[in-house]
Amino acid sequence: MNNVRPTKAPVNEHNQQERAVAGPLGRLDLRQIGLPIVVIIMGLIFSFSSSNFMTASNLRNVGLQAAALACVSFGQTFVILTAGLDLSVGSTVALVSVASALGFTQYGWMAGVIFGFLAGFLVGLINGLVVTRMRVAPFIATLAMLSIASGAALNLSGGTPISGLPDSFTALAYATVLGVPAPVIVAVALLAVGYFVLQKSKFGRHIYAVGGNREAAHLCGISVARTEFMAYVVCALFTALGGFILTARVATGQPSLGESLALMSVAAVVLGGISLFGGRGNILGVAVGVVFVSVLANGLNLLGVSSYTQLMVIGVAMILAIAGDQYMSRDLRARGGA
Amino acid sequence: MPSILEASEITKSFPGVKALNGVSLALESGQVHALVGENGAGKSTLIAILAGVNQPDSGSLKLRGEQVSFASPVSARRSGIAAIYQELTIVPWISVGENIVLGNEPVKWKCGQIVSRDVADETARNALARLDAGDIDIHMQASRLSPGQKQLVEIARILALDARVIVMDEPTSSLPRREAERLLNIIVQLKESGKAILFVSHRLDEVAEIADTVTVLRGGRRVLTAPIGQLDRHKLIGAMIGHEISELYPPHVELQKTPLLRVDGLTRRDRFANISFELRRGEILGFYGLIGAGRTEVMRAVAGADPIDTGAISLDGRRLAPGSVAAMIASGIVYLPEDRKDQGLALHMSVQENIILSILGRLSSYGVIRSRRVSALTAELVKKVRVTGALDRAVVNLSGGNQQKVIVARGLASGADVLIFDEPTRGIDVGAKYEIYCLIQELAREGAGVILVSSELPEIINVADRAIVMSNGYIYGEFDRAEFDERAMLTAAFEGLRTGKDEVAVL
Numbered sequence: 001m002n003n004v005r006p007t008k009a010p011v012n013e014h015n016q017q018e019r020a021v022a023g024p025l026g027r028l029d030l031r032q033i034g035l036p037i038v039v040i041i042m043g044l045i046f047s048f049s050s051s052n053f054m055t056a057s058n059l060r061n062v063g064l065q066a067a068a069l070a071c072v073s074f075g076q077t078f079v080i081l082t083a084g085l086d087l088s089v090g091s092t093v094a095l096v097s098v099a100s101a102l103g104f105t106q107y108g109w110m111a112g113v114i115f116g117f118l119a120g121f122l123v124g125l126i127n128g129l130v131v132t133r134m135r136v137a138p139f140i141a142t143l144a145m146l147s148i149a150s151g152a153a154l155n156l157s158g159g160t161p162i163s164g165l166p167d168s169f170t171a172l173a174y175a176t177v178l179g180v181p182a183p184v185i186v187a188v189a190l191l192a193v194g195y196f197v198l199q200k201s202k203f204g205r206h207i208y209a210v211g212g213n214r215e216a217a218h219l220c221g222i223s224v225a226r227t228e229f230m231a232y233v234v235c236a237l238f239t240a241l242g243g244f245i246l247t248a249r250v251a252t253g254q255p256s257l258g259e260s261l262a263l264m265s266v267a268a269v270v271l272g273g274i275s276l277f278g279g280r281g282n283i284l285g286v287a288v289g290v291v292f293v294s295v296l297a298n299g300l301n302l303l304g305v306s307s308y309t310q311l312m313v314i315g316v317a318m319i320l321a322i323a324g325d326q327y328m329s330r331d332l333r334a335r336g337g338a
Numbered sequence: 339m340p341s342i343l344e345a346s347e348i349t350k351s352f353p354g355v356k357a358l359n360g361v362s363l364a365l366e367s368g369q370v371h372a373l374v375g376e377n378g379a380g381k382s383t384l385i386a387i388l389a390g391v392n393q394p395d396s397g398s399l400k401l402r403g404e405q406v407s408f409a410s411p412v413s414a415r416r417s418g419i420a421a422i423y424q425e426l427t428i429v430p431w432i433s434v435g436e437n438i439v440l441g442n443e444p445v446k447w448k449c450g451q452i453v454s455r456d457v458a459d460e461t462a463r464n465a466l467a468r469l470d471a472g473d474i475d476i477h478m479q480a481s482r483l484s485p486g487q488k489q490l491v492e493i494a495r496i497l498a499l500d501a502r503v504i505v506m507d508e509p510t511s512s513l514p515r516r517e518a519e520r521l522l523n524i525i526v527q528l529k530e531s532g533k534a535i536l537f538v539s540h541r542l543d544e545v546a547e548i549a550d551t552v553t554v555l556r557g558g559r560r561v562l563t564a565p566i567g568q569l570d571r572h573k574l575i576g577a578m579i580g581h582e583i584s585e586l587y588p589p590h591v592e593l594q595k596t597p598l599l600r601v602d603g604l605t606r607r608d609r610f611a612n613i614s615f616e617l618r619r620g621e622i623l624g625f626y627g628l629i630g631a632g633r634t635e636v637m638r639a640v641a642g643a644d645p646i647d648t649g650a651i652s653l654d655g656r657r658l659a660p661g662s663v664a665a666m667i668a669s670g671i672v673y674l675p676e677d678r679k680d681q682g683l684a685l686h687m688s689v690q691e692n693i694i695l696s697i698l699g700r701l702s703s704y705g706v707i708r709s710r711r712v713s714a715l716t717a718e719l720v721k722k723v724r725v726t727g728a729l730d731r732a733v734v735n736l737s738g739g740n741q742q743k744v745i746v747a748r749g750l751a752s753g754a755d756v757l758i759f760d761e762p763t764r765g766i767d768v769g770a771k772y773e774i775y776c777l778i779q780e781l782a783r784e785g786a787g788v789i790l791v792s793s794e795l796p797e798i799i800n801v802a803d804r805a806i807v808m809s810n811g812y813i814y815g816e817f818d819r820a821e822f823d824e825r826a827m828l829t830a831a832f833e834g835l836r837t838g839k840d841e842v843a844v845l
Binding site for chain 2: 200201202203205208209211212213215216217218219220221222223279280
């Protein structure tokens, strides 16, 4: 019989070295440092261009704007990590807004909260089922849900905003704790929860596995369907929270609330370093992405740039971010050849 | 004492084909049971059933004498059966340690949902240590592992599961020789620690090295099961094909050769440098090297699929402009990719559609494809390459050998003078390999120039007229047939990887 003792693993040094230089570590560092630096530079530019930028009230404004977007983006993160997409987040916010307003105005506080979360939960449930059971591509499934939820919101509200929400609720949007707006605290708490779940829990690690290599996850006994399903539910629930924040801010149940959130949340997620192909990226990066988008919008506002132009700017930023992502990973992928 | 895992009369059908027909097989603890057979014989289907990926239409599975059935890979795993597949199941963007405990994460706290990092890390480290691979950093991102290391991590995963039965589907097929050897040693180690191992491989020398028992499948049926001592290569191959085949390679023929293709100083930063060679009509030029040597990159550049920084490519004395596949195909240079499924074929299109893919323009009038022209051409080509079966079948349903032939037919359809075969016989059974070699020789005989990129030295030595050895992006050796020497060529293949210490492997 041949030599039976296992031979010591020969270290292919050259290979290792090549990979270390070209490896994702370099890329991660760039990503992790890159965007925060851009945000800081942007902040500096804006504070020089407008005397109003660096004021406490303006920063509080940015925080308020960012809070709802943050909640939605954190939810979107779960879905995009599984290589999915949730385009229905905008109309989910609208539906939650209308549902909770109905609850608040007709049955009181408890009802408002329950109806709102229930609406979000239903959206997530249906999205999850359509994607995992009916095997519809996430893009199509959530696009359809966008339409459905929007229609439902319009139906429930009769097409007009619902007013008469209890002051105790709407005041929450402007309450502060130690000078920090309540919605910001909610968003930060959600970030902590999201981070903990994604990094420390089985469910979170399974999300990364499913997104990173679906087949491998399946063969290792992970329930891909269940993981994906839960991602859509989590996304919808996080979005519902964002919906509550926005509803409190505008003090009405609005069927048209959150229209641009689908685009903005995906922008924040992508800018934050989450790959659309799934399985890579950190939710902390998404927080930076949210800050970037919000500071950009705020700064451009102060400079008098119209919100239409702002949309264009965000779009361009997204393309650059994704193209940059592609460029860096194409280089890496090509190196694995024979 | 009952076998640890026994499959009885397993039958499984897929649309259009009966993959397994009453197959029975028994695995014993502490033994390696090899499963061999041509592609399409049913080996992968059987493995899928044992691992819980699929369920049999009829027949039973018994674990230590007790009837079991696996609804999913999870239940098979829980019963102590783990599988390693040909395609690596590594999740690239998480750490090595996480890959090892994937699906098997240890948890803490009552809710059972929070991963215990410490236990996970220790489990991962222990598993790697048992494989003498303790130098792999468990916190490193798995995408940075070499293919051999990835294979080790997969085995570490199996060890962490403490599986009693390990099923391996061609685990060495994408590994370079040295890593394959190490894997075989590990398998022997596992067997000696009491595991039952089912080992599928096309490499009969590996089977001869480590197997205790061999089962041969043919056309979905079990044809032969015997202890290794009673078998020889001859008998095995005979059983696999159903008839005797005296050689693995067709006899070599010397042909008249005139210059055809000339490549000068081809360079692409970080991929290859200074590649120069000549190819003559009627010649089979082998390109040998280890995985990662850069041969595919060079060939893709020659074929116009990738750009180059400097260098010249000339055909029949005429200089060609690089970087356009369509232009290269029109000039007569065709590249047949190494990865059939991902790069070579439109899987859900039919045989016929795939064959004419490159030349749709020629077969159309005013943008509309002419079906009569198509049928005539494809019928002729299919006969030439000997693809069996109906032309309107989707290629995804074909065996590996047939798929490869379809790719060749497509190359021929465009009237190629230079055909570049990149690992054409990977994952293909013995009989189909022989046919591909015959095909290559026939193409050379008819005046084409053939480049054969291969990582199997015996293949190059038996089939090629000349061989060029690449290592790490450079050419390190050029051998005429008379000079063919395994040791010298292997040494050349390792040359580019020397790190200054004398680390050339002795095999």
